Amino acid sequence: MKNKFIVHPYMPNSVPETKKEMLNALKVEKVEDLYKDVIPKHLRFKGEMRLPDPIFSEYELKKHVEKILSKNISSSDYISFLGAGCYQHYVPAVCDEINSRSEFLTAYCGDTYSDHGKMQAIFEYCSMMAELVDMDVVSYTNYDGGQASSSSIRMALRITGRREVILPKIMHPEILSQVRDYCKHVADIKFVDYDPVTGQTDLKDLKNKISEKTAAIYLENPSYIGILEEHGQEIADMAHEHGALFIVSADPSSLGILESPANYGADIVCGDIQPLGMHMHYGGGCAGYIATPQEKKLVQEIPTYLYGITLTKVEGEYGWGRALNERCSHGSREDANEYFGTECGLWAITAGVYLALMGPRGMEELGETIIYRANYAKNLLSKIDGVKAGIFDSNHFKEFVVNFDETGKTIDEINKRLLDYGIFGGKDLSKDFPELGNSALYCVTEIIGIDEIKKLVAALKEIV
Structure with missing residues (x-):
């Protein structure tokens, strides 16, 4: 089928006349003209991609994809x-039932004039999550736990006006990679060693490395290798004595039996909510959370949406909407502290369903x-x-x-x-x-x- 123009049934606007009409409206001759000033010439693909012939039958395409997928072995099989x-x-069945409803699955995250059901659902998630982590304020979801950790560290850098961050020597390598990339122009990273016997934080090494330049100490508890840190309060005290913030990434599935980091001195608690009703999805289905006390200096630096509840003109009825929008990129694209997206809001609703089902x-x-x-x-x-x-x-x-x-x-x-x-x-x-x-x-x-x-x-x- 080479050199034959294909109208793809699964690609909108691939009819030649429609494509030409769109190019004319943009005042360009070909699609490549849209990219030449954006993608450097040396990075552009040259030649023709080696692609198989298209499959037009939906049934045949389904069979083809299923044959490819059958090569995988999933955790349901092994x-x-x-x-x-x-x-x-x-994952309780009702989590999939609720998050597949069209008003949640397909509706974009609207403003206060629409999607009140979605806003209430996310508000309920934030409320239950706040109860679980024992904090006053919980943010709208981040992309994943790695971004939640990275954004929490950026919050500490802005609040303290310092550059130095202390991370554990043993931490999630993918999250470390995200932190390095997210903070590379604004932070200097130090690593604190671990006790060779317990695997917990080496407090002597931490004492030698913390200084008046330190913006934050970051801790994973449980750690990447599952260890429960028993010196949280001592680490928090050390951070606060030097004017630094204490950030703890906590697995929410552990907080039904473990003390919340908020109660041993954490200023910011963050992590991934994937354990709360989300399938693994080949590594997807992730969303992060950030939680803080209701202190202005902390809340003002949270980069994502915050959802609030308010009275209406009708007695006994309430409304839900976004609060303090000026903090985030929704309120000001160019002046926001960070940019964030809305693609993971569905997981906030899913986690809310899970928490409501489970209860304390x-x-x-x-x-x-x-x-x-x-x-x-x-x-x-x-x-x-x-x-x-x-x-x-x-x-x-x-x-x-x-x-x-x-x-x-x-x-x-x-x-x-x-x-x-x-x-x-x-x-x-x-x-x-x-x-x-x-x-x-x-x-x-x-x-x-x-x-x-x-x-x-x-x-x-x-x-x-």
Whole structure:
């Protein structure tokens, strides 16, 4: 079909006459003219792309895509012990039912003159999330937990007028990459070491590195490798003594049983809400949150929408709308502190449905189930010859490090063998954290049962 013009049924305005009419309206001769001043010449693709012939039949196209997708093996097919920021939690059916409703799924996030149902839904999410993290104010969703962390750090830089940020040596590598990129022109990053026995923050090293130049100390709790930090209040006190802010990224699925960072000194709490009713979606389905006390200096720097409730002229009826719009890029594109988008608002509604379903007792049961099953797995794995599970002497939530140094096998070799047993093994840490040796990060959520854990243990005994 080369050199034959194709009118694609799935591409609007691909009819030649329509395309020509649009080009004439723009006063350009060809589509390439729209890009030549935007994309540098050396970055433009030259030649003709090697694409297959188009499939016009919807049924044939469906069969073709399904054949490609069938090559994948999902976590519904195999037992998955992967986590590292994207988790397989149970998603109640009503979460999918509500977030697939047309008024939520397809409607753009309107202003106060429209979408009152959506605004109320997001307001309810913010209220329940605020209760979970024990903060006064919760923002509209960010793109993901990485952006929430990055924006929280930028908030601290603006509030303090300083450049220095202290991050943990062991933190989520993808979030670290986002922070580096997001803050590269405005921040100087220092890393605080961890205690080699507990894996928690090395307070002596932190004391040596914090200074009057420090804008913020950032902590993940639970940490990227699942460790629960027990010195939160001491870290907060150290930050505040030097005029710095204390930022904690917290997994919301842990807060039914763990103390909120707000109650051990955190000025800003942030994180990813993917565990709250969102499928993994091949790494998608993520959205971040930022929470603060109701202090003007903090609230004014939150870069996303804030939703509020107000009285109306009709007694007993309320209205919902956006508050303090001047802070964000919706209120002022050119003068805003940061730019943000609205694509993840659907996940705020989803998380709101999840929190409403679970309630305080449900979140407590969720946390208890996860911590019990993760520790059960860790204890069984530790009994395998050559395997050391939980290499740090600390409490863990959801995730823990398993070391295979004494087996003589690499994580890659072990994980490939585990596939023969219908198991996805833990994430290989050897590249990101070589000091941990031949180790993998294993994750156990509430959907991993005792039988699945025993199957993993039996498989590893045969493999190593």
